[in-house]
Amino acid sequence: MNRTTLSLIAAAGALAAVTGFAAATAPGSGDGDSAQAAARLPVERSSLLCPAPSSSDLAETAYTSYTPASKESGSSGKAALSPATRELTDSTGSGKDKGRADKPVLSPQKPGKPVAGESSGAESPALVGSADGNLAPGWTVQQTTEVAAGTGRGLLGVNCSAPDTDFWFPGASTAKERSDYIHLTNPDDSAAVVDVQLYGPDGAVKSDLGEGVQVDAHSSVPVLLSTLTDKPQTNVTLHVTARSGRVAAAVLAADDKLGGDWLPASADPADTVVLPGIPKDATSVRLVAFAPGDNDADLKVQLASPTGRISPAGHESLHVKSGMTAAVDLGDVTRGEAGSLILTPTGDPAPVVAALRVVRGKGDDQETAFIPATRPVGARATVADNRAKGSTLSLTAPGAAGTVKVTASAGTEGGTPVSKTYTVKGGTTTSVQPPVPAGLKGAYALTVEQVSGGEVYGSRMLDVPDRDVPGVPMFTVQTLPDDRGTVSVPHADQDLSVLQK
Numbered sequence: 001m002n003r004t005t006l007s008l009i010a011a012a013g014a015l016a017a018v019t020g021f022a023a024a025t026a027p028g029s030g031d032g033d034s035a036q037a038a039a040r041l042p043v044e045r046s047s048l049l050c051p052a053p054s055s056s057d058l059a060e061t062a063y064t065s066y067t068p069a070s071k072e073s074g075s076s077g078k079a080a081l082s083p084a085t086r087e088l089t090d091s092t093g094s095g096k097d098k099g100r101a102d103k104p105v106l107s108p109q110k111p112g113k114p115v116a117g118e119s120s121g122a123e124s125p126a127l128v129g130s131a132d133g134n135l136a137p138g139w140t141v142q143q144t145t146e147v148a149a150g151t152g153r154g155l156l157g158v159n160c161s162a163p164d165t166d167f168w169f170p171g172a173s174t175a176k177e178r179s180d181y182i183h184l185t186n187p188d189d190s191a192a193v194v195d196v197q198l199y200g201p202d203g204a205v206k207s208d209l210g211e212g213v214q215v216d217a218h219s220s221v222p223v224l225l226s227t228l229t230d231k232p233q234t235n236v237t238l239h240v241t242a243r244s245g246r247v248a249a250a251v252l253a254a255d256d257k258l259g260g261d262w263l264p265a266s267a268d269p270a271d272t273v274v275l276p277g278i279p280k281d282a283t284s285v286r287l288v289a290f291a292p293g294d295n296d297a298d299l300k301v302q303l304a305s306p307t308g309r310i311s312p313a314g315h316e317s318l319h320v321k322s323g324m325t326a327a328v329d330l331g332d333v334t335r336g337e338a339g340s341l342i343l344t345p346t347g348d349p350a351p352v353v354a355a356l357r358v359v360r361g362k363g364d365d366q367e368t369a370f371i372p373a374t375r376p377v378g379a380r381a382t383v384a385d386n387r388a389k390g391s392t393l394s395l396t397a398p399g400a401a402g403t404v405k406v407t408a409s410a411g412t413e414g415g416t417p418v419s420k421t422y423t424v425k426g427g428t429t430t431s432v433q434p435p436v437p438a439g440l441k442g443a444y445a446l447t448v449e450q451v452s453g454g455e456v457y458g459s460r461m462l463d464v465p466d467r468d469v470p471g472v473p474m475f476t477v478q479t480l481p482d483d484r485g486t487v488s489v490p491h492a493d494q495d496l497s498v499l500q501k
Contacts, residue, residue: 040379040486042072042137049248050081050127050160051183051262052220053119053145056152061119061145063105064385066409066445067131068138068485069112077133080104081117081141081160083125084185085218108135114384114445116412126185126220127160137485140445142385146464146474151179152254154367155464157476158262159383163187163246167265169238170325171288171355171370174198174226177256180263181222182238185248186215192245198228199237199290203323205229215247222252235327237290237353258359258368261476266372269293269351273373276340277394277459277477278303278333280431283366284359285330287341289352291320297350303333304340304396309427318343320352338431340396340457343373360475367466369477376455377404377448378482383460384445386434390473392461393434393446397424400454407449408435412442424456434460448480 053061065081082104105117105127111134131139141160147153163186172180186192196210207228215221226232240249254260267273269292278285291297297320302309312333320326333339343354356371386408395404407419415437424430437444448458458480463473 039489041489042070042486044132044136046131046136046139047162047187048081048129048139048141048160049163049185049187050141050143051158051185051250051252052126052222053124053143054147054156055122056147056150057122058148058150059121059124059145061124061143062385063117063141063143064114064412064443065106065108065141066114066382066384067108067111067135068380068382068447070137070485074134077131077135079108079129079131079135079139081106081127081129084128084220106141111135112409114409114412114443116443126183128185128187128218138380138382138483140382140384140483142383142478144385144462144476151256152260154259154261155462155474155476156252156261157462157478158250158264159478161248161250163248165242165246167240167249168269168290168292168353169251169263169265170290170353171263171357172225172236172238172251172253173234174229174236175232175234179254180225181252182225182240183220183222183250183252184213184215184240185220186217186245188245189217190245191216192247193243194247195241195243196223196228197239198225199239199323199325200233201235201325205236235288235325237288237325253370255368257364258366261369263355263370264372266353266355267375267481269353271345271349271351273343273352273354274340274396274398274457275354275356275371275373276396276429276457276479277371277461278339278341278356278358279360279461280334280336280338281360282334282358283332283362285333286327286357287318287330287354288325288327288357289318289320289343289354290325291322291350291352293351294322295348295350296321297352298346299343299352300346302342304342304398304427304429306337306428306430309342317346338394338429340394340429342398358477367474369475371459371477372479374457374479375481376457377450377480379450380483380485381448381458381480382445382483383478383480385443385462386446386460387443387462388436388440390463391434392431394429394431394459394461395422395424396429396457397426397454398457399426401426402453402456403451404456405449405451406434407447408437409445411437411440411444414441415439415444421451426454
């Protein structure tokens with residue numbers, strides 16, 4: 001081994017620690033040798049992007065940032081979340097340059113202390129942010145928008161996400177009553193080129209309009225999905241891929257009658273998926289699934305209730321054809337008890353992506369949220385912008401029972417952190433009001449850490465009273481995947497200086 005080889009190894013290790021691109025071993029999937037060959041270290045840099053909140057003049061948006069405190073992540077760091085350079089009006093690239101504000105919307109100062117910012121009106125831009133040092137591991141930003149009236153009214157919540165190159169969005173729509181936009185945000189110094197492809201119940205929707213969408217450096221582009229097809233379809237799956245560069249992507253779904261919310265990307269395709277946190281008072285639940293592989297997927301559909309798994313009557317299974325979107329209306333599947341949906345293969349495994357559209361209320365008084373398939377809590381998951389009232393935590397153990405520790409941080413304006421441990425029985429969902437910091441002032445964050453047992457999945461529902469519709473709260477649901485605050489970095493088993501001679 002020569003000096004060049006050693007330099008490449010060192011560079012690869014540094015890249016893994018800084019960007020988080022090193023291979024991570026899933027819980028329970030590693031062997032003894034791999035565990036001895038690698039150590040988990042905090043990431044040294046994180047990037048997050050927040051889409052433009054709303055086109056409504058009535059929109060009021062709150063941003064809440066939080067990094068969990070960690071002894072291993074160093075003693076210094078910096079972070080900021082600032083407006084993107086440009087905000088384009090459509091996929092053609094038309095629109096005027098709005099400039100870039102010098103003042104960040106958020107400037108976190110230290111781990112363990114949440115900070116908040118806000119904006120209002122239809123001119124609020126997309127945000128681009130990064131965190132270094134001890135503010136990077138597990139950095140989380142929640143964007144929460146209240147829209148009092150009009151199409152897409154409601155509580156629109158989304159976790160600002162890291163840039164990537166591949167996204168799946170089952171549950172989107174091009175129907176006449178829906179106005180769904182895919183927001184593409186580029187954090188980098190060069191343009192990204194993105195393809196947007198729709199799949200309906202009959203397969204790929206033929207259109208050239210979604211090919212080669214250019215997203216300029218430090219900018220955001222919203223694309224109206226209904227402009228990509230002449231045939232409106234109620235249930236479609238959206239696939240976003242970056243030919244060059246990378247973007248963050250999220251769908252803003254607005255319904256004329258059912259309100260609106262953000263539809264985040266589904267977890268990567270898998271043969272078993274978990275969709276946690278259906279509210280106990282859900283009046284309508286729609287499951288949308290897509291099989292991106294070469295084989296059809298035959299799935300068992302089960303609800304993890306507070307007492308165990310239940311097969312919904314009349315909807316015990318779902319057949320998803322390869323390359324086609326399948327949807328089924330499950331009605332009020334929870335029947336007064338909070339639950340989570342678990343999809344497992346009944347035959348040969350085939351990967352799927354999935355999401356739920358959840359409706360609360362009846363008649364003209366209805367609100368909507370979305371729950372995508374998600375990853376387990378893992379080592380630690382984080383969700384920001386919790387309130388003294390209105391937060392509900394759902395925890396699901398699809399296999400063996402699992403125990404997690406839930407910690408409520410201090411508030412943005414004061415309060416003392418508090419923790420509580422929950423054990424979730426296998427095959428069940430536990431829905432609780434999470435702990436609230438003593439002397440809370442402002443909003444706070446929740447971290448969920450796996451303590452023992454089987455994998456646990458989670459989500460947080462946030463609701464606020466609707467001033468115009470008494471009795472029907474506006475609500476949004478955010479899933480709780482592992483925050484990937486650490487990466488696996490190989491150990492050096494030898495004195496490399498000896499090998500350089």
